[in-house]
Amino acid sequence: xxxxxxxxxxxxxxxxxxxxxxxxxxxxxxxxxxxxxxxxxxxxxxxxxxxxxxxxxxxxxxxxxxxxxxxxxxxxxxxxxxxxxxxxxxxxxxxxxxxxxxxxxxxxxxxxxxxxxxxxxxxxxxxxxxxxxxxxxxxxxxxxxxxxxxxxxxxxxxxxxxxxxxxxxxxxxxxxxxxxxxxxxxxxxxxxxxxxxxxxxxxxxxxxxxxxxxxxxxxxxxxxxxxxxxxxxxxxxxxxxxxxxxxxxxxxxxxxxxxxxxxxxxxxxxxxxxxxxxxxxxxxxxxxxxxxxxxxxxxxxxxxxxxxxxxxxxxxxxxxxxxxxxxxxxxxxxxxxxxxxxxxxxxxxxxx
Amino acid sequence: xxxxxxxxxxxxxxxxxxxxxxxxxxxxxxxxxxxxxxxxxxxxxxxxxxxxxxxxxxxxxxxxxxxxxxxxxxxxxxxxxxxxxxxxxxxxxxxxxxxxxxxxxxxxxxxxxxxxxxxxxxxxxxxxxxxxxxxxxxxxxxxxxxxxxxxxxxxxxxxxxxxxxxxxxxxxxxxxxxxxxxxxxxxxxxxxxxxxxxxxxxxxxxxxxxxxxxxxxxxxxxxxxxxxxxxxxxxxxxxxxxxxxxxxxxxxxxxxxxxxxxxxxxxxxxxxxxxxxxxxxxxxxxxxxxxxxxxxxxxxxxxxxxxxxxxxxxxxxxxxxxxxxxxxxxxxxxxxxxxxxxxxxxxxx
Numbered sequence: 001x002x003x004x005x006x007x008x009x010x011x012x013x014x015x016x017x018x019x020x021x022x023x024x025x026x027x028x029x030x031x032x033x034x035x036x037x038x039x040x041x042x043x044x045x046x047x048x049x050x051x052x053x054x055x056x057x058x059x060x061x062x063x064x065x066x067x068x069x070x071x072x073x074x075x076x077x078x079x080x081x082x083x084x085x086x087x088x089x090x091x092x093x094x095x096x097x098x099x100x101x102x103x104x105x106x107x108x109x110x111x112x113x114x115x116x117x118x119x120x121x122x123x124x125x126x127x128x129x130x131x132x133x134x135x136x137x138x139x140x141x142x143x144x145x146x147x148x149x150x151x152x153x154x155x156x157x158x159x160x161x162x163x164x165x166x167x168x169x170x171x172x173x174x175x176x177x178x179x180x181x182x183x184x185x186x187x188x189x190x191x192x193x194x195x196x197x198x199x200x201x202x203x204x205x206x207x208x209x210x211x212x213x214x215x216x217x218x219x220x221x222x223x224x225x226x227x228x229x230x231x232x233x234x235x236x237x238x239x240x241x242x243x244x245x246x247x248x249x250x251x252x253x254x255x256x257x258x259x260x261x262x263x264x265x266x267x268x269x270x271x272x273x274x275x276x277x278x279x280x281x282x283x284x285x286x287x288x289x290x291x292x293x294x295x296x297x298x299x300x301x302x303x304x305x306x307x308x309x310x311x312x313x314x315x316x317x318x319x320x321x322x323x324x325x326x327x328x329x330x331x332x333x334x335x336x337x338x339x340x341x342x343x344x345x346x347x348x349x350x351x352x
Numbered sequence: 353x354x355x356x357x358x359x360x361x362x363x364x365x366x367x368x369x370x371x372x373x374x375x376x377x378x379x380x381x382x383x384x385x386x387x388x389x390x391x392x393x394x395x396x397x398x399x400x401x402x403x404x405x406x407x408x409x410x411x412x413x414x415x416x417x418x419x420x421x422x423x424x425x426x427x428x429x430x431x432x433x434x435x436x437x438x439x440x441x442x443x444x445x446x447x448x449x450x451x452x453x454x455x456x457x458x459x460x461x462x463x464x465x466x467x468x469x470x471x472x473x474x475x476x477x478x479x480x481x482x483x484x485x486x487x488x489x490x491x492x493x494x495x496x497x498x499x500x501x502x503x504x505x506x507x508x509x510x511x512x513x514x515x516x517x518x519x520x521x522x523x524x525x526x527x528x529x530x531x532x533x534x535x536x537x538x539x540x541x542x543x544x545x546x547x548x549x550x551x552x553x554x555x556x557x558x559x560x561x562x563x564x565x566x567x568x569x570x571x572x573x574x575x576x577x578x579x580x581x582x583x584x585x586x587x588x589x590x591x592x593x594x595x596x597x598x599x600x601x602x603x604x605x606x607x608x609x610x611x612x613x614x615x616x617x618x619x620x621x622x623x624x625x626x627x628x629x630x631x632x633x634x635x636x637x638x639x640x641x642x643x644x645x646x647x648x649x650x651x652x653x654x655x656x657x658x659x660x661x662x663x664x665x666x667x668x669x670x671x672x673x674x675x676x677x678x679x680x681x682x683x684x685x686x687x688x689x690x691x692x693x694x695x696x697x698x699x700x701x
Contacts, residue, residue: 011598012546017591019580023547056403056619060410079613082606086620088544088551089537090627187439194438196362197373201438230369241367248361256432263429269406270436277440 040283041066043105043147045139046115047073047080047098050155053272054112054279059084062092063280068105069098071115102142108150110282111143112275113166116156126346129158133165133350140169151282151319154179154293155275159212160343161350163293163308168352176319179293181310182208182216184274186291189218189253197225207291207326208253209310210339216310217335218250222326278315285317294320300333302340307347309340389415390633393455393497395489396465397421397430397448400505403622404462404629409434411626412442413633418455419448421465452492458500460632461493462625463516466506471612474564478507479695486512490519501632501668504529504643505625509562510692513643513657515699525669529643531659532558532566534624536641539568539603549575557641557675558603559659560688566659567684568600572675628664635666644669650682652689656696 011017042064044055051069058064067084071077081098097104105111117131136156143152152170154163154177163179170177185208187201194201205224210217223230234241260267281288291310296302299311314321328336361367392414394405401419408414417434421427431448447454455461467481486506493502502520504513504527513529520527535558537551544551555574560567573580584591610617631638641659646652649660649672663670677685 011595011602012542017595017599018589019543019547019575019584021589022587023575023578023583024549052619053406056406056622057410060407060623075613079610079615080619082610083614083617083619085545086534086538086541086606086610086617087623088541089554090623093550184436188436191436191438192362193369195435197369199374200443202443204439225369225373228373233373234369237372239368239371245361245367249367252361256436260429260432260436263425264433265429267433267436269402269430269433272406273410273437273440 039066040064041068041108041110042279042283043068043070043108043111043143043150045070045111045113045143046156047071047077048114049266049268050271051112051114052080053268054114054155054275055080056084057272057276058279059087059091059094059096061276061280062094063276063283064094066095066097068108069096070100070102070105071098072100074100102146105143106146108143108147110151110153110279111147112153112155112279113139113143113162114155115139116162125158126349129161129346129350132156132162133352136162136165136169140166144170144172150176152177153275153278153282155271157212158346160293160308160310161347164306164347165350165352167295167308174295175321178313178315178320179212179308179310180271180275180278181212181293182210182291183278183310184271185212185216185253185257187270187274188256189250192249192253193223193225193230199225207312208250209291209312210336211309211343212293213342214254215335215339215342216250216254217332217339218246218253219326219328219332220246221329221332281315282317282319287314287316287321289314289324292320294323296340299323300328300336302337304337304340305344305348307340307343309336309343391416391418391458391460392629392633393418393420393458393461393493395420395461395463395493396506397423397427398464398468399616399618400621401462401464402430403618404464404505404625405430406434407622407626408629409437409441409444409446411630412444413626413630414444416445416447418458419446420450420452420455421448422450424450452496455493456496458493458497460503460629461497461500462503462505462629463489463493463512464505465489466512468616469507469611471608479511479699482506482512483515483699486515486519490516494520494522500526502527503625503628503632505621507562508695510643510657510659511696511699514655514696517645517657524645525667527645528628528662528664528669529562529657529659530621530625530628531562531643532560532641533628533659534621535562535566535603535607537620537624538606539600542599542603543573543575543580547575557661558600559641559661560685561658561692562643563691564604565684565688565691566600566604567681567688568596568603569675569677569681570596571678571681631664632666632668637663637665637670639663639673642669644672646689650677650685652686654689654693656689656692658685658689658692 077098159179167177190201190204203226207219293308296309312324427448509529517527540551540554553576557569643657661673
């Protein structure tokens with residue numbers, strides 16, 4: 001029986017109060033549990049604000065049987081593990097483990113990487129990326145070694161480049177490595193539109209694709225609300241709108257992450273829900289479409305290199321099932337290719 | 353239509369889709385005013401308040417969630433961070449303000465505001481720091497939501513629940529402290545983990561002060577219906593009284609342990625309070641060890657709040673279960689009451 005490394009085990013147990021002898025008696029002729037029974041196991045690497053929001057949301061939504069936390073800081077890690085374990089009376093039973101060693105991650109179905117260096121004031125983006133590449137060299141290989149069949153989900157920023165790095169370091173097929181990408185940007189976009197119309201955000205289909213960053217692309221041509229395509233609705237109603245207004249709305253979405261960081265110091269809850277949502281589609285084989293960072297080479301005229309960026313992708317148990325053949329206007333397609341170029345400019349300077 | 357402040361570029365002057373996007377059916381009337389929406393206010397958007405708010409949101413317990421704090425920027429940031437998850441959650445209206453007017457009509461008000469307990473600091477030392485704060489929080493809450501249930505989480509919770517009761521003028525069944533609900537969960541976790549059984553099969557209460565003088569009710573612990581102490585006797589398994597006390601002490605220490613490791617606790621208290629919120633709002637009539645007015649129970653004659661196994665529902669505390677305490681447990685409970693009273697009588701209300 002695997003015991004949690006919690007305080008109090010030495011007091012309950014041999015030498016202390018040992019209730020285990022004959023508390024339960026097995027029935028006759030029973031055998032150990034069949035090894036074919038499924039068991040969802042998720043590893044979260046990085047116990048910071050993002051990692052813990054992801055872990056806690058996954059736990060609350062009862063998505064896994066086993067949850068593993070990995071980080072380089074052992075005290076913080078143990079504290080976070082205990083804080084989750086102490087909620088045992090309020091949750092379905094989930095085994096929660098934590099370690100600075102990767103052996104505990106063995107057999108994970110999904111590994112979520114949130115670990116990353118925080119950008120220092122005045123640091124160039126390229127420098128930040130290079131520091132994170134070193135970090136990923138210590139994270140990805142052991143993850144892969146212990147869970148050779150897992151799906152890897154990268155959240156650390158800049159997510160598109162780091163998803164490429166994770167893919168290269170893992171040696172995995174491209175469908176088993178993807179990044180959280182613009183899944184959250186799209187949620188913020190849908191929230192803005194839904195809030196304006198006083199309608200449920202689930203009724204708003206709206207994708208932001210491309211780079212999770214300044215060069216992202218809002219696919220206005222395919223936004224629909226309750227099945228009503230928005231731009232053609234405006235035309236039919238003869239409601240005039242300015243291109244610059246659409247760009248301002250898109251810009252507000254990109255800036256809303258910076259706004260939250262400026263106000264509370266970081267973002268956590270929304271990315272937690274976003275990643276838990278992706279985890280659910282993978283673990284429960286939902287075959288749901290999400291805008292996430294995938295190997296985009298060959299799509300929409302992107303041929304310049306092996307670049308990861310967000311496209312509407314169908315996710316299931318095996319990872320990325322495919323990319324939807326969404327129609328882009330020539331302008332949107334060009335912006336997407338520009339976005340790919342922007343990412344490649346950084347990526348090509350990496351020693352990988 | 354109440355709009356969140358973000359999205360000024362969608363609207364009049366920008367892109368206004370609202371004209372004719374939806375059309376009402378003929379002979380429609382506005383929604384019936386008798387339909388009530390569940391509304392929860394959380395005061396304090398620190399680690400505890402936000403863990404509670406986020407867990408309540410994830411568990412889809414409320415239609416409206418209000419956040420209150422005196423730090424306007426932090427407050428707005430937290431509100432936006434929750435709102436941005438709209439595509440992943442059922443629709444819940446989320447508001448935030450430094451002004452209590454926005455809390456009007458709340459069914460449940462959860463107070464988490466207060467100074468953080470430092471490593472090694474006893475809960476009673478926090479008291480002076482939180483006293484003045486409650487005088488600015490409770491009266492406006494009570495004024496804007498005269499029918500609400502107040503749930504106090506700030507520490508030291510027993511004394512602060514008493515204080516909130518006095519300041520609110522509410523009947524005692526509508527003022528509750530989170531008390532030992534979490535301590536009992538930690539206790540149940542330890543026992544369940546040892547036996548490799550689901551924690552929900554472990555009935556075990558820690559009562560009294562949420563603090564050093566809490567009382568573990570060993571005489572009424574049962575697992576899957578099996579009373580533990582009499583099980584040990586029947587199996588002729590010897591145990592030492594001191595071992596039981598060590599286990600109880602480990603529970604009290606575990607909060608301090610988490611604080612010394614990660615700086616504070618948040619997730620477990622978030623789940624604990626969300627569990628209380630569910631019992632109250634969904635009228636579950638479930639028993640929780642929470643801080644209630646203990647006067648008249650177990651020989652306690654003073655107006656003191658401490659945790660007892662209490663049945664919770666829509667109206668707050670429905671009653672206290674008549675759990676049998678042995679002589680030793682009774683004495684410890686009365687001692688716990690005295691410990692709380694010693695501090696309480698020094699309060700300047």
